[in-house]
Amino acid sequence: MPLDLWLLTLATAIGLSLTPGPNGLLALTHGARFGLRPTLATIMGGALGFLILIAASLAGMGALLAASEAAFTAAKWVGAGYLVWLGIRLWRAPAPAMAGPLPASGADPAAHPARLFTDGLLVALSNPKALLFYAAFLPQFMRPEAAYATQLALLGGTFLVVEIAYEILLAGLAVRAAPWLTRHGRAFNRATGATFIGVGAVLATAGR
Numbered sequence: 001m002p003l004d005l006w007l008l009t010l011a012t013a014i015g016l017s018l019t020p021g022p023n024g025l026l027a028l029t030h031g032a033r034f035g036l037r038p039t040l041a042t043i044m045g046g047a048l049g050f051l052i053l054i055a056a057s058l059a060g061m062g063a064l065l066a067a068s069e070a071a072f073t074a075a076k077w078v079g080a081g082y083l084v085w086l087g088i089r090l091w092r093a094p095a096p097a098m099a100g101p102l103p104a105s106g107a108d109p110a111a112h113p114a115r116l117f118t119d120g121l122l123v124a125l126s127n128p129k130a131l132l133f134y135a136a137f138l139p140q141f142m143r144p145e146a147a148y149a150t151q152l153a154l155l156g157g158t159f160l161v162v163e164i165a166y167e168i169l170l171a172g173l174a175v176r177a178a179p180w181l182t183r184h185g186r187a188f189n190r191a192t193g194a195t196f197i198g199v200g201a202v203l204a205t206a207g208r
Contacts, residue, residue, distance in 0.1 A: 013163070016159070016162075017162050022083060027039060028173070033093070033111070033189075046120035048120075049122070050124050050130075052124075080200040080201070082126045083200030087195070087199075091190050
């Protein structure tokens with residue numbers, strides 16, 4: 001890939017990451033509740049989800065969703081249902097205890113690395129419109145003479161590195177907000193829970 005084309009890809013990836021989305025919100029929420037280190041599992045789960053979406057879009061799955069109303073509707077409702085369920089779970093979660101050191105990840109079942117990783121993965125996979133975006137956008141940066149695996153590694157790797165760095169920054173900022181969350185943690189959980197429910201509701205009513 002020519003350097004100027006890669007730089008354009010990088011600029012686009014940065015712009016996309018800075019656009020508010022469910023995975024950024026999840027990294028912020030988990031950073032506030034569990035601290036930066038446990039939240040790395042959330043971020044890695046989301047990165048795997050994005051890699052799957054990018055690979056699927058380059059392989060033609062995005063075109064299938066764009067062409068099939070039934071496939072898009074099914075994916076949309078599954079994704080919306082998961083986001084609403086996650087929002088309800090956050091709404092009901094107890095306020096994070098941030099007055100002292102954060103508890104070890106094993107002390108809270110919700111902070112288990114496998115659960116955090118799964119949350120990040122499923123949130124990334126829950127939005128079929130992201131798959132459509134990648135399917136419409138990434139082919140513009142592909143070179144017909146280059147191998148699929150090489151382009152997946154280069155294009156996907158660029159997007160993932162930028163997204164991971166951005167979400168780590170969000171989680172770190174959330175940790176620094178610990179004093180405020182000590183006083184308003186319950187309200188924070190309800191606000192983020194309501195946001196996830198709202199995103200799910202918007203997704204459920206969205207068209208292609």
